[in-house]
Amino acid sequence: DAGVIQSPRHEVTEMGQEVTLRCKPISGHNSLFWYRQTMMRGLELLIYFNNNVPIDDSGMPEDRFSAKMPNASFSTLKIQPSEPRDSAVYFCASSPGQFNEKLFFGSGTQLSVL
């Protein structure tokens, strides 16, 4: 298995633009997580899905952030409009089940908003 696949690897955009981050979880995994990593705040859970259904989105910082999981093999995290303070590394992770704590992380998307 190729592991969790995220795209793009790097994204540079201007303030106000829409940004879409993509994630393909490991096949057969039922849970998917979006995390954000910054020097100031560390690793923060933004949202997680189980069987394509959002379970907890309390970490989503603002209405500018939205996440979808239309099927078991694909998820997106969208920021519209983007702001410089959104600059961070965004990680997607998946796990075999809702109560299986071993998370498999993708390599992340480095987002820079100018």
Place this chain on the structure above:
Amino acid sequence: AQSVAQPEDQVNVAEGNPLTVKCTYSVSGNPYLFWYVQYPNRGLQFLLKYITGDNLVKGSYGFEAEFNKSQTSFHLKKPSALVSDSALYFCAVRDGGPFTGGGNKLTFGTGTQLKVEL
């Protein structure tokens, strides 16, 4: 609420010496505890976990961690450090319940940078 603290931003150790990376936690129920490692420009990788049972947990790459309920700690250890162990290490916790509402919401610490030198 669940939380985890990693009191050291950086730990330096000579190759061949034992290493310890500290972690303390706070949960209202039973703690589920984890260690993950992050190499530069990569995602986190699972090292080991404690759910129940033996307080000494063995994981990948020769690492182990000791659960201490009275001290609410879960320190990561390795008897003999390697230069290749240099990386960012994260402790994480989930409240195992009861009354946590289920789910798989891990709270991560701020990370400890381990530097192993020759």
